Amino acid sequence: MLDRHIIQNRGIRNVDADGEIIGFQFRLRMPNYRGLWGSLIEGVEVRLDDLYWDRETPRWTLQGRDFSCAELRTSTDVRWQLDEPATITVPHRGGLPAGVHHLKVDIALRAPYIPAEFQPSVFHAERKVTLL
Amino acid sequence: MTSGHDTLKYGVSLYSYTGDIYTLLTLDDAMAEIADLGASGIEILGEGNISGYPTPSTRWIDDWHAGLERHGLTATNYGSWIDSRMWQHRDLSVDEGVTILRRDLELASTLGFTTLRPKIGVVSQDLRPHPIWEPVVERVLERAAELGIVICPEIHAPTPIRHEVVDDYLAFIERTGTEHFRLLIDTGIFQRTATDAHHEGLDEEAQEAGWRRPLAVPMADLVDVLPYVAFIQAKFFDIRDDLTDAQIPWRDIVTTLVEHGYTGYLSSEYEGDRVPGRSLEQVRRQHALLRLLEKEARAR
Structure with a gap:
């Protein structure tokens, strides 16, 4: 199974x-309640310590x-499924x-309904991660 | 536990376990949770709970049926989407909508579901569905009939029952004479007091506009459309230690359903705070409350 946290402990x-x-x-777990077709993903803004990357870059x-x-x-x-993390x-x-x-991440997803x-919709998550 | 005297049917939507499913519990654990409530129905989100959607493996399909059998559960409602604004440069065409809805109908049938809720993209603040909904649904009605599946769009806050959107759905039933298009009621429309539950992904303005403002639809409106209601999603946010719910008037809802002979499902949709494990406790509380209220209503 995946980490309950959106930012997964494994994979950094x-x-x-x-x-x-x-x-x-x-790796990120899908923060929405359903999986999505890739075209509904807007992007992810990333902050790490004092560094920053905009939504388009990753x-x-x-x-x-x-x-x-x-x-x-x-x-x-292509889909981002609930049970498959995105890298x-x-x-x-x-x-x-x-x-x-x-x-810190801000994941932007679109919901046509x-x-x-x-x-x-923007989903924020942050945690401390350890790089080996 | 369900007994011969119950005529309401009880189930749970896996939506309830958002965040907890695939992290704290497997699909099999979720089935065990539902079975332990004495509930019979399991509702899923096609795009959420089918591994490998839209083309699950034969192995996954076999496991699904084995799970239903092992836990004594019935597949109830299958949640699907018609994402009309699938791309930023263009909308979904009618043909593409038909392909998607037909594919979900076939999958729902393979998995044993009897109703399918298409969530249709909207074109306005008061949630008018994208106009492709009508030709798309019309073109799959015959297949839905062959598969024995009723297509039922949901009536969801901030859209009340007395609204043009619902009038259009009822007119469609009238015009086509179909028995395979009905309504799904989300009990969030009966919400009477605000909730401070946090709906992830939405900013403050959106939360106020759609998810916190109590719509307080009167029971008389439910009675009016009840003959057209195929399924009820028992939306709720918080049930307290004394089995009371400050937002959703369960006594009124259950009494109305019992008095007017509804015999379909009440399928839990927990939408409160996504604190790990809270969904599991809250769904149990809701089932305890609903059973008590049904017993009370039938004793009158």
Whole structure:
């Protein structure tokens, strides 16, 4: 099963591409009460310690496939399910130092059955995470 | 426990366990919770509770049926969505809506459900459904009839019963003569006092507009449409230690249902604070309360 917390304890790590650390990753549980088609995901704002990335920047891995925010918005065949975490990759050259970090996320999702004036729905979560 | 004297049927929507399901409890644990209430019905959200939706594995489908059998549960209502604003650059077309609704009907049937609630995207503050709803539903009515499934959009706050949205649904039933389109009532429309329960994802303004403002629909309005009601979601936020609910007038609701011969389901929809494990306790309290009130109503 998944962590009750939206930010999952497992999965936080630096991302290595061809021997170079290009960023870090973590996993999120779907904060909404149903799973969603990828096109209904607006993005995720990320704060880590005193660093900040806007909603458009992080990349998403859903069901084993990698997407930019813009790609997700026009997608037709990928879902973020209740029982499958999303992996978020944040570009950050050199990665993060090992240790405890304060991670905050604001996950923006769209619900077409809620009047457009009140959209997107934004789900906030934060916790301390430990990078090995 | 249910007995031969009960004519209301009791169930639980897995929506109640939002946040707790797949973290603190598995689907099988949730079934065990519901069975332990002496309830018979399990309601699911297709896009929430079917692993691998919309194409669950044969193994998952077999496990679902085995779970129902093991816990003595009946599949009741299947929650589906017609996300009319599926993309930011364009709306869903009627054909796409038909494909989605038909797919959910087939899945619901495979899993043994008898009603299906499509949640339709809205185009206004007072929750008018996107106009594709009518041609989309009309084009699947025949298939719904073949599968023995009643399609029932929900009447949900802030839309009361006396509203054009409901009039349009009733006119659709009249015009088509169908027996496979009815109404689903969410008991949140009967809410009489404000709740401070936090609805995650919504800002203060949205919470005030839609989820806290008590609509206080009178029981007479429920009586008027009751012949068209296929299913009731027993929405609630908080039941206190003395089994009283400050928001939802359960005594009035249960008395009205008993007096007017409703024999369908009351399916718990806990929508209070998402403190870990609270949903499980609250659903038990609601079932204790509803059984007492039904007994009381029948003793009159």
